[in-house]
Amino acid sequence: MHEQVKDYYGKTLQSSDDLQSNACCTDTNMPAHLKAILAKIHPQVSSRYYGCGLIAPEALEGMHILDLGSGSGRDCYVLSALVGPKGSVTGVDMTPEQLSVAREYIDYHRQQFGFDQSNVAFFEGYIEKLDALPLGENQFDIIISNCVINLSPDKEAVLKQAHRLLKSGGEMYFSDVYSDRRVPTHLTNDAQLHGECLSGALYWNDFINLAKGCGFADPRLVEDRPLTIDNPEIESKLQGIRFFSATYRLFKINDLEPACEDYGQSVIYNGGLPYSKDAFLLDKHHIIKTGEVFPVCGNTYRMLSETRFKPFFQFNGNTVEHYGLFEGCGSALPFDTGRTGAETSTNSCC
Numbered sequence: 533m534h535e536q537v538k539d540y541y542g543k544t545l546q547s548s549d550d551l552q553s554n555a556c557c558t559d560t561n562m563p564a565h566l567k568a569i570l571a572k573i574h575p576q577v578s579s580r581y582y583g584c585g586l587i588a589p590e591a592l593e594g595m596h597i598l599d600l601g602s603g604s605g606r607d608c609y610v611l612s613a614l615v616g617p618k619g620s621v622t623g624v625d626m627t628p629e630q631l632s633v634a635r636e637y638i639d640y641h642r643q644q645f646g647f648d649q650s651n652v653a654f655f656e657g658y659i660e661k662l663d664a665l666p667l668g669e670n671q672f673d674i675i676i677s678n679c680v681i682n683l684s685p686d687k688e689a690v691l692k693q694a695h696r697l698l699k700s701g702g703e704m705y706f707s708d709v710y711s712d713r714r715v716p717t718h719l720t721n722d723a724q725l726h727g728e729c730l731s732g733a734l735y736w737n738d739f740i741n742l743a744k745g746c747g748f749a750d751p752r753l754v755e756d757r758p759l760t761i762d763n764p765e766i767e768s769k770l771q772g773i774r775f776f777s778a779t780y781r782l783f784k785i786n787d788l789e790p791a792c793e794d795y796g797q798s799v800i801y802n803g804g805l806p807y808s809k810d811a812f813l814l815d816k817h818h819i820i821k822t823g824e825v826f827p828v829c830g831n832t833y834r835m836l837s838e839t840r841f842k843p844f845f846q847f848n849g850n851t852v853e854h855y856g857l858f859e860g861c862g863s864a865l866p867f868d869t870g871r872t873g874a875e876t877s878t879n880s881c882c
């Protein structure tokens with residue numbers, strides 16, 4: 533499986549124009565500060581970008597970030613600018629052709645961002661075997677990945693390795709492709725469907741359970757969109773399975789509870805994050821307006837108070853008194869389907 537994927541990204545595809553579907557494409561909706569950074573990325577790096585989401589969480593200055601499946605390095609270089617000279621970005625990829633493009637422009641981007649020394653490094657390796665690379669346990673504040681884990685033959689190993697490398701209070705923040713049901717093996721074995729980041733996708737509920745089993749007790753969905761595929765030949769092979777691009781954040785926090793429990797706690801966001809003056813988006817169901825008293829479950833409280841977000845919040849309450857399950861905790865298909873109806877949970881807290 534690894535060799536087939538290496539061939540697809542190293543030889544079959546020369547640029548994003550060669551993609552056969554829109555699975556490995558990112559929506560063009562982009563905040564202004566990111567557009568300005570993207571304008572500084574070398575065109576050859578951008579032309580070999582195959583990501584499916586926007587990987588730029590908040591509060592990045594000084595952070596140490598690992599990118600799983602960094603490809604030609606576009607996300608690494610954008611994050612290099614955002615973490616600044618005191619932070620660092622490490623990319624890992626198994627495809628030599630992609631790595632050589634990424635490495636060729638290290639100094640170009642150092643100059644673009646005005647740094648004395650580059651804060652970016654790339655390693656050749658497998659994301660299932662990160663222990664074979666010189667990366668220390670509990671070393672990273674954030675692990676990102678953009679449209680890669682669907683390609684992995686051992687997704688459990690990837691999540692376990694990521695959990696090991698994250699600091700306590702750190703998070704995995706990543707975009708990937710998910711399906712609305714389990715994908716049959718004959719489709720997973722189809723080299724084109726797999727290479728296009730479709731048939732290796734996890735059924736969303738299997739992903740949630742896998743993440744929990746790897747130590748990420750409360751996965752949070754940040755954003756999602758249905759993939760339209762836009763290729764009749766590929767669509768006909770997919771037998772009506774629906775695919776979604778989704779960004780999840782998985783916090784490494786010990787002993788998060790298996791459900792959202794209500795202790796009557798609340799938080800107030802102080803508006804102090806540079807690109808989030810009016811509101812802070814923790815996930816799709818927690819858009820916390822500046823200055824507003826925002827009721828939260830016990831897990832959300834800890835995601836804000838035991839992470840890099842702590843300085844930006846005021847915290848009210850404790851866990852002495854328990855009031856039951858936090859209202860609206862849902863388990864239906866979490867993605868927006870573009871259809872109306874009861875299947876999409878709009879009021880769940882997570």
Ligand SMILES: C[S@@+](CC[C@H](N)C(=O)[O-])C[C@H]1O[C@@H](n2cnc3c(N)ncnc32)[C@H](O)[C@@H]1O
Nearest residue numbers: 581582583601602603625626627658659678680
């Ligand atoms: C769809 S591309 C995305 C690349 C990059 N994240 C981007 O946004 O442009 C998938 C990348 O993941 C890499 N990849 C896939 N499976 C991998 C694995 N098991 N270990 C390391 N790299 C992997 C491929 O070599 C390829 O560069």
